[in-house]
Amino acid sequence: MSLKWITALFFSFIAFMMVLFVIIVLVTFYYQDFNFSRTVMIGLPYTIVLIIYLVIVLIIFKIKLD
């Protein structure tokens, strides 16, 4: 597998995680309180969907770019 597009997908993962961080910050400010279970409730589905998306994209690139 090419290192370049794997790195590109890693950057993409980091970029999406930064969006998740902003969402958590906004929700925390909205409730004016940090609640761990609420944060997990937001973060877990987000991360699962993101990983599924990246795996699909990875398979496409593996077929097409390698």
Place this chain on the structure above:
Amino acid sequence: MNEITSLLYSIPTNIYILMITILIILITILFICSISFDKNLLRIYNAQKVESGEFVYTVMSKLTEKANIKTPELYLFECPVANSFSITMKKRKAIILTTTAVNKLKPEELEAVIAHELGHIKYSNQPGSFTSALSGLLFLPTTIALWAAILCGFGQEDDIAPQFVRSYVMALVGPLTAAFIQLTTSGSREYVADEYSARLCGVNVLVNTLKYLDTGDRIWDANPTHARLFFVNPLSDNILNSLFNTHPSIEKRISRLEGIDK
């Protein structure tokens, strides 16, 4: 879970109406862009039509006569690298060359490039206008982010801050757009067009042209969603651009051509 549900319910209904309106606007833009894809592409590159009688047009006319196909329109646009692409819509068939290709390539190399584009036109194997418009629309946030950063005073187009903002948004939308482009683009279409060009102009000429374009300065800051249209991949080899490469490598193209020759 209840907290999340209550959070979603607390979002004003106006936001949902706004989202639906934006979606309708985007679908309309997509529809308009896919209809006028050829015009938009020529406008983006400020391509000028070449009239019959000029040297390049004569070269193309001879090739179309030889190939027995209808002569497409010919356009030129200013660009620092030698490259070309074609439009193969039902209503418009056109070959678009860069001015550097016309000025720097030898006549027989220019013939090989034009013949390659004629191959795309003959087999209509360039990406469709709808998929091209959709990939452009998916990639649009990158351009919006760049201009927003410039207009917000982060610096000029080449400064590091607007480029960082652009790269960040590209990291978000790039993989999805690139995956869509990869799924809707066949890598073998370049081989088909190469074979057609080799039949018209000879294998050696095309091989020499490909070698020249590979050793020459082919890197140009084109829109990554347009890269698949070009004769050779114009994008730099940076990490995010590597996702948009739909061209087989020059070495593979040459070895395939040399295989035909044998």
